[in-house]
Amino acid sequence: MGVLGDIGRRVHGAAAWFTQPLLPDDLLGTLNPLWSTSEPHARVVGLRRETADTTTLLLHTARARTPHRAGQFVGIGTRLDGVWQWRTYSVTSRPDDPRLAVTVTAVPGGTVSGALAHRTPVGALLRIGPPAGEFVLPDPVPEKLLFVTAGSGITPVMGILRELAATCPDALDGAVVVHCDHTPADLVFGSELRRLAATTGLRLVERHTAAEGRLSPDALADVVPDWAARQTWACGPAGLLDALAGHWDRYGDSDALHIERFVPPTPATDTGSGGRVVFTTSGITADAGPGVPLMVAGESAGALLPNGCRMGICHTCVGKLRSGGVCDLRTGEVHDTPGQTVRTCVSGAAGDVEIEL
Amino acid sequence: MPETPSAAAHLTDEQVEAIGAELDAIRAEVVGSLGERDAQYIHKVIAAQRGLEVAGRATLLFSLFPPAWLAGTAALSAAKILENMELGHNILHGQWDWMRDPKIHSTTWEWDHASPAESWKKSHNYEHHTFTNIRGKDRDLGYAIMRVTPEQEWKPVYLLQPIYNMGLAAIFEWGIALYDLEIEKAQEGTKPWSQVRKEARNLWRKARKQLAKDYVLFPLLSGPGFLSTVAANATASVVRNVWSHAVIFCGHFPDGTETFEEERLEGETKGQWYVRQMLGSANLSGGPLFHIMTGNLSHQIEHHLFPDIPSNRYAEIAPRVRDICERYGLPYTTGSLAKQYGTVLRKLARLAFPGGGPKAEVTPLPERPKLVGTPVRLAG
Numbered sequence: 001m002g003v004l005g006d007i008g009r010r011v012h013g014a015a016a017w018f019t020q021p022l023l024p025d026d027l028l029g030t031l032n033p034l035w036s037t038s039e040p041h042a043r044v045v046g047l048r049r050e051t052a053d054t055t056t057l058l059l060h061t062a063r064a065r066t067p068h069r070a071g072q073f074v075g076i077g078t079r080l081d082g083v084w085q086w087r088t089y090s091v092t093s094r095p096d097d098p099r100l101a102v103t104v105t106a107v108p109g110g111t112v113s114g115a116l117a118h119r120t121p122v123g124a125l126l127r128i129g130p131p132a133g134e135f136v137l138p139d140p141v142p143e144k145l146l147f148v149t150a151g152s153g154i155t156p157v158m159g160i161l162r163e164l165a166a167t168c169p170d171a172l173d174g175a176v177v178v179h180c181d182h183t184p185a186d187l188v189f190g191s192e193l194r195r196l197a198a199t200t201g202l203r204l205v206e207r208h209t210a211a212e213g214r215l216s217p218d219a220l221a222d223v224v225p226d227w228a229a230r231q232t233w234a235c236g237p238a239g240l241l242d243a244l245a246g247h248w249d250r251y252g253d254s255d256a257l258h259i260e261r262f263v264p265p266t267p268a269t270d271t272g273s274g275g276r277v278v279f280t281t282s283g284i285t286a287d288a289g290p291g292v293p294l295m296v297a298g299e300s301a302g303a304l305l306p307n308g309c310r311m312g313i314c315h316t317c318v319g320k321l322r323s324g325g326v327c328d329l330r331t332g333e334v335h336d337t338p339g340q341t342v343r344t345c346v347s348g349a350a351g352d353v354e355i356e357l
Numbered sequence: 358m359p360e361t362p363s364a365a366a367h368l369t370d371e372q373v374e375a376i377g378a379e380l381d382a383i384r385a386e387v388v389g390s391l392g393e394r395d396a397q398y399i400h401k402v403i404a405a406q407r408g409l410e411v412a413g414r415a416t417l418l419f420s421l422f423p424p425a426w427l428a429g430t431a432a433l434s435a436a437k438i439l440e441n442m443e444l445g446h447n448i449l450h451g452q453w454d455w456m457r458d459p460k461i462h463s464t465t466w467e468w469d470h471a472s473p474a475e476s477w478k479k480s481h482n483y484e485h486h487t488f489t490n491i492r493g494k495d496r497d498l499g500y501a502i503m504r505v506t507p508e509q510e511w512k513p514v515y516l517l518q519p520i521y522n523m524g525l526a527a528i529f530e531w532g533i534a535l536y537d538l539e540i541e542k543a544q545e546g547t548k549p550w551s552q553v554r555k556e557a558r559n560l561w562r563k564a565r566k567q568l569a570k571d572y573v574l575f576p577l578l579s580g581p582g583f584l585s586t587v588a589a590n591a592t593a594s595v596v597r598n599v600w601s602h603a604v605i606f607c608g609h610f611p612d613g614t615e616t617f618e619e620e621r622l623e624g625e626t627k628g629q630w631y632v633r634q635m636l637g638s639a640n641l642s643g644g645p646l647f648h649i650m651t652g653n654l655s656h657q658i659e660h661h662l663f664p665d666i667p668s669n670r671y672a673e674i675a676p677r678v679r680d681i682c683e684r685y686g687l688p689y690t691t692g693s694l695a696k697q698y699g700t701v702l703r704k705l706a707r708l709a710f711p712g713g714g715p716k717a718e719v720t721p722l723p724e725r726p727k728l729v730g731t732p733v734r735l736a737g
Binding site for chain 2: 020021022026027029030038039079081082083084085308309311312313314315316318330331337340341
């Protein structure tokens with residue numbers, strides 16, 4: 001591999017002299033986006049409608065992808081109205097499966113999840129990020145397992161269960177899955193979970209919140225009396241996870257609880273309300289009042305920031321958004337995608353924000 | 358020297374701000390309507406450009422055959438023009454940043470031009486677009502070596518400017534690259550020489566690759582056609598340079614465009630800035646293909662009002678901008694490439710000689726001897 005890799009790099013380096021200022025990858029990507037290594041793409045080759053609002057996308061990637069571990073997520077980019085939008089979704093396929101599967105639940109009012117779950121045809125091209133996330137089982141697999149999930153929180157756990165069923169079915173014997181959803185019909189992967197329970201000794205506890213109400217830690221302790229003796233993986237809405245974390249802190253071993261949170265996007269209201277701005281490169285923190293450009297706030301706090309026209313035309317002042325949201329002071333539009341570039345001269349803070357500058 | 362009265366002298370402050378508000382509204386409307394159609398447009402131009410370049414270079418592997426030489430050189434010339442004008446110039450303006458595509462973004466794009474994107478963005482996006490046509494601030498005004506306004510002091514070297522302007526056209530990209538180093542600022546002491554040296558190293562790092570590609574590597578691939586491929590690549594570069602020089606010189610120098618005193622910048626409002634952009638810029642008329650090949654700099658007025666709006670939208674904005682100009686009695690300078698370039702060349706020829714400003718407003722004395730030749734009346 002070392003020699004081959006070295007030769008590959010030399011060939012690539014030589015080819016780049018012929019394609020510069022582009023890279024060979026740019027030309028390959030123009031011919032077929034799937035061939036691009038710098039912007040990996042995936043093609044949707046199959047769709048499985050799991051429930052009314054949830055769809056599994058089966059993805060084909062042309063190149064060998066970084067193998068994921070069961071329970072991890074990937075970034076999925078899709079072009080909506082000309083704009084690339086990125087969200088992360090759990091991988092529900094096994095690492096060895098030929099197709100990568102991600103399962104998307106349409107969030108009410110969510111433009112990206114709605115488009116992916118309902119309006120993405122077979123053949124569509126998506127961009128795809130590397131697998132990431134720590135919501136994975138350790139090796140060796142703990143003997144006593146508990147999974148607590150609600151709604152689309154089942155997706156990373158489904159990836160874990162499928163992998164266990166294929167590689168280590170003994171671990172499922174005696175394991176417990178407590179899953180909450182409104183009605184039996186809403187339960188994503190319902191029939192597969194019931195089949196797993198029937199064939200492996202896995203105990204599946206379905207809680208239908210429309211009839212039984214939300215799951216409380218006490219109710220969980222009722223159905224899984226030995227919860228404290230188990231290693232637990234939990235994924236679901238923030239309210240449930242907060243309650244579980246508190247419960248484990250007080251009555252159990254907080255190291256035994258592994259949590260995956262879906263971070264909701266910053267609400268796009270309250271535009272330009274101001275907030276605390278951290279310029280991560282210069283290490284300066286400034287308070288940006290409502291309607292105050294980030295650049296002005298940073299400069300008054302002593303930051304030496306790139307600047308040019310100061311009126312939003314020259315693009316010299318752009319920095320990468322690391323976290324939080326900014327508001328375009330000219331249009332009121334809020335931008336909150338991490339990694340997006342923002343013009344500090346015409347952007348205000350929409351809450352607390354971190355910018356790489 | 359008497360100042361030519363500005364074509365906007367009749368406007369009240371309120372009218373100037375009203376113009377600004379109308380233009381802001383146009384801008385908001387266009388920005389709000391950007392979408393999939395625009396994304397497909399830029400992808401199509403990129404694919405066409407790369408297709409033309411690959412086809413041209415492949416054909417030139419057989420450059421010993423005259424038909425291949427001609428076809429390859431034509432394709433490569435077109436590719437280089439598209440690459441610099443509709444792609445490089447506009448992407449580096451951030452016109453396509455809204456797509457959030459790291460492949461088509463002002464912070465990542467590098468172009469087939471001697472000038473590294475980073476230094477060009479500073480000299481062009483910032484200095485030229487912010488200080489458009491301000492004498493002493495907009496360095497595009499005259500490219501430091503030419504006299505393009507009568508207010509510029511005459512020097513004997515300007516006698517040659519009609520000739521060296523032609524030379525500049527042929528090597529335009531190198532002229533811009535060297536110009537971006539701002540050596541004259543270092544001579545004046547306003548820029549450290551160490552900075553110039555650093556930028557020069559960056560320029561050389563980029564330029565040698567450009568040179569190697571066009572004049573060594575691809576010619577070597579042509580084998581016995583080495584020299585004919587060198588000639589073809591040089592021709593394509595000159596065609597691109599002459600074309601972009603012509604288009605760019607037609608943007609701010611034709612008759613009817615104004616230049617401004619530095620004092621004008623003091624407390625300039627957004628409305629006044631807009632008006633300055635309109636008075637200082639000039640358009641070129643032509644068909645859709647012509648507009649694409651100029652990088653839509655044929656819509657120089659619209660580009661200067663909205664430098665970061667995608668170029669494919671300028672054509673639809675143009676009638677509305679023209680309407681504003683008509684309603685407020687402002688000039689909207691436009692014409693064919695031949696006509697506009699003609700006025701530019703005539704102006705450069707006239708300003709090679711001393712004088713050239715507007716005629717004095719005072720009535721000449723009757724017994725004053727007649728001047729030899731007719732002074733050309735030039736708008737300042």
